[in-house]
Amino acid sequence: MVSPLAYIHPEAKIGENVEIAPFVYIDKNVTIGNNNKIMANATILYGSRIGDGNTIFPGAVIGAIPQDLKFQGEDSTAEIGNNNLIRENVTINRGTAAKGRTIVGNNNLLMESVHVAHDALIGNGCIIGNSTKMAGEIVIDDSAIISANVLMHQFCRVGGYVMIQGGCRFSKDIPPYIIAGREPTTFSGINIIGLRRRGFSNEVIENIHNAYRIIYQSGLNTTDALKKIEAEFEINKEIEYIISFIRNSERGIIR
Missing domain, CATH: 2.160.10.10 (Hexapeptide repeat proteins)
Structure with missing residues (x-):
């Protein structure tokens, strides 16, 4: 051998x-x-x-x-x-x-x-x-998919269950469960197909989707968006992961 x-x-x-x-x-x-x-x-x-x-x-x-x-x-x-x-x-x-x-x-x-x-x-x-x-x-959490020719700046963190488009470059954190793409790298929706393949239920996926609507589409700043999620959502492990990830982000998240 x-x-x-x-x-x-x-x-x-x-x-x-x-x-x-x-x-x-x-x-x-x-x-x-x-x-x-x-x-x-x-x-x-x-x-x-x-x-x-x-x-x-x-x-x-x-x-x-x-x-x-x-x-x-x-x-x-x-x-x-x-x-x-x-x-x-x-x-x-x-x-x-x-x-x-x-x-x-x-x-x-x-x-x-x-x-x-x-x-x-x-x-x-x-x-x-x-x-x-x-x-x-850098830190990459479990079950992330990062496509080809991606450039990741020092100290950045990538959340679990993400999909990052090929050729992206970024210097901010990418929160869990989402798709990141375009130039510059931005939030491009949640990773629905990936989450289904990993066995997430439709209810859990919808909760994740609703949380990110508040974070990215409500017009609230990040702090207020997280407070709104905490006030209005049942805090299961997925929502808790999103809140914790974003709140502890030192570089800030992609927009």
């Missing part, structure tokens, strides 16, 4: 049933779990922590030092969960002193040439399209 043409540092920890192809490079201070497949010319560098059941395609680089001039060589990690597909030429940098680690959760698909910068946090069940670039300390 391990090619003699691969380089594995003697201090690296490799689990069971791991397939390592020719010309793979695995550095010291690396831990790789069970049932992973690492294809030719992948590079797993210092500080990488990889869970179980992942497939890493040719040319991927995990654990490279951050592209941050403030980085001083501090110990940090790039942590990959379980059952991820990391396609060709994906780059996932390790953390800095800011957070100490970059995290990609479970069951994600990172398509060709995606870049995940230092201290980023990607949740579970996300799909990230070809050549999308994520700057440092």
